[in-house]
Amino acid sequence: MRDDLLGLLWKGLCETLYMVFWGSLFAFILGITLGVTMVVTEKGNILEAPKLNRIIGTIINSIRSLPFIILVVLLLPLARLLIGTTLGPTAAILSLSIGAAPFLGRIIENSLKEVSIGKIEAAKAMGASNVTIIFNVLIPEALPALVRATTIGIIGIIEFTAIAGAIGAGGLGSLAVRFGYQRFREDVLFSTVLLIIILVQVIQWTGDYIARYINRKRYKFE
Incomplete structure (x- = not known):
């Protein structure tokens, strides 16, 4: 192992x-x-707006269809405008956020659809406002699934950081490419891969633990 x-x-x-x-x-x-x-x-839902739903769905699908590396390139002018540079970890956050949000949005959408419509109808019958239904019924009922969805999203962002690192974002991905691959340093390459695997495993374990904990607490009080 080299000193650096x-x-x-x-x-x-x-x-x-x-x-x-x-x-x-x-x-x-x-x-x-x-x-x-x-x-x-x-x-049929509480804020029915089919046209808006289709527009947002089209935007989500359009962004999701772009390979992340192409999305990064397309967002370079915006990153330069907002941050002043297209290089470094801070500049990459813009691309990471916009790239992961549609993917995460779809997973969250599917998680929220698992909530029984009967609970929403019961809340409406009791006179709950739409905001109350969203924050006191819809999101809390889907919380374990939302935690798992967020875990998947974070792991996806780790993958994106590796890709962004290849074009100047820094991080372990950049280290693996610039030092491990281009300079033929197998110690750097294998060490970065091992670190990424450990990081993903820790996040996955943490997300699963939190989701199980929420379920145990919920069943305990029901």
Whole structure:
């Protein structure tokens, strides 16, 4: 093991965690907004708006159809406008958020659709407002599924950081390409792959644990 390996891995890991945290946060905000909107505006739901539903669905599908590397290139001018640069972890957060949000939105939409329509109808019969139904019925009832959806989204963002790293975003992906592959350093390449695997496993385990914990608490009080 070369003397600089730990320093390189630590820097790459910190940059990856930075991108994953902020990218996941913004992607979740956008994703849950899209997912909730898609559910409540579909035909027969509390805020029925089929035209709006189709428009949002088309936008989501259009962004999802783009390979992430192409999306990054398309968003470079916006990143330069908002951040002042197209390089580095901060600039990559924009692409990570926009790239992951539609994917996460669809998963969240499917999670919310698992909520029994009977519970929504019961809340309406009791005079609950639409906002109350969304935040006190729809989201809480789907919470374990939402946690699992968010876990999948975060893991997807880790994959995106590796791709973004190849075009100047930094992080473990950049480290694997610039030092591991281009400079023929197998110690860097294998170490970055191992770190990414460990990171994914920790996030998956944490998400599963939280979802199980919520289910146990729910069944305990029901």
